[in-house]
Amino acid sequence: MYFLFLFQPILYSYFRSSASWRVRIVLALKGVDYEYKAVNLVKDGGQQHSEEFKALNPMEQVPAFVIGETALTQSLAIIDYLEDVYPKPAIVPEDPIKKAQARALAELIAAGTQPIQNLGVLQKVSDKPEERAEWGQFWIDKGFAAYEKMVQSTAGKYSVGDEITIADVCLVPQLYNAQRFKVDMTKFPTITRIIDALSELPAFKAADPGVQPDCPEELRKQ
Ligand SMILES: N[C@@H](CCC(=O)N[C@@H](CS)C(=O)NCC(=O)O)C(=O)O
Incomplete structure (x- = not known):
């Protein structure tokens, strides 16, 4: 799994998407470097519906988080991944x-x-x-x-x-x-x-x- 550190992850995000925002907060809290790729949810009928983006997330929603060849979707699942790979500071209580x-x-x-x-x-x-x-x-x-x-x-x-x-x-x-x-x-x-x-x-x-x-x-x- 640690070969994943070799890649700079990419966050597909829209500035005012609240689900993307959750992931951005966790990335910032944990100090993870990433590339930001914007998906405009309104322009051209919504870029989330493009073939290119659908290949990353068949739900046609941001965020998507790409590490190497692997695309993760659903903000809470992405956050669980970040918590596992970058445990400090923890955002899931131990108790x-x-x-x-x-x-x-x-x-x-x-x-x-x-x-x-x-x-x-x-x-x-x-x-x-x-x-x-x-x-x-x-x-x-x-x-x-x-x-x-x-x-x-x-x-x-x-x-x-x-x-x-x-x-x-x-x-x-x-x-x-x-x-x-x-x-x-x-x-x-x-x-x-x-x-x-x-x-x-x-x-x-x-x-x-x-x-x-x-x-x-x-x-x-x-
Ligand atoms: N359960 C998903 C929700 C994702 C979601 O609702 N994304 C919205 C923006 S906050 C979206 O991409 N909407 C585009 C659309 O509905 O066409 C998650 O947590 O990632």
Whole structure:
């Protein structure tokens, strides 16, 4: 397996894709060098539907993470791979209860919230922007309400205790979607506090959409 270190991995990403963003955070936390390849999800009907990209991910979604000849897909699976190969700093707690809690919060976002409001689903739901926004807002609000309740018993400085976990990695990008769909964040004070703390950290800053190579000039940070 260690021959994989010979290759510089490639991340196929879109600057404001929350699933790609999760992987970018983990790559930054673990200090992994990689090449960034942009896949524009809207240009030309969506470059994720190109034959070239479909060969990497038949689901036609970013991210994809390529090491040599091997393409990994699904953000949480890519993150599991990174945790195995680059164990420090760990983002999966050793304690079995904390590990399950962090995974549950991550899945709440990555399986129970984001997939219901992603681009492909919204395109099927309606072609009217206001109906899409209402749909997205409803599901993110529902997911964040559950997250807010759950962190009452798990949070320290971050979602589970005082260490950054896979839960935090999924949480921060979901805020971006929440803001796009005008979710009322005043209902979620603990989530807001955790995100404010995380957003100050260099790895989270480096993974921000506003500093990615494919971020358009008008949205660029710095
Ligand atoms: N479960 C997937 C979700 C990936 C996903 O939803 N990607 C979105 C961007 S965040 C996408 O590529 N959407 C393109 C489309 O729906 O056509 C993962 O975690 O990697």
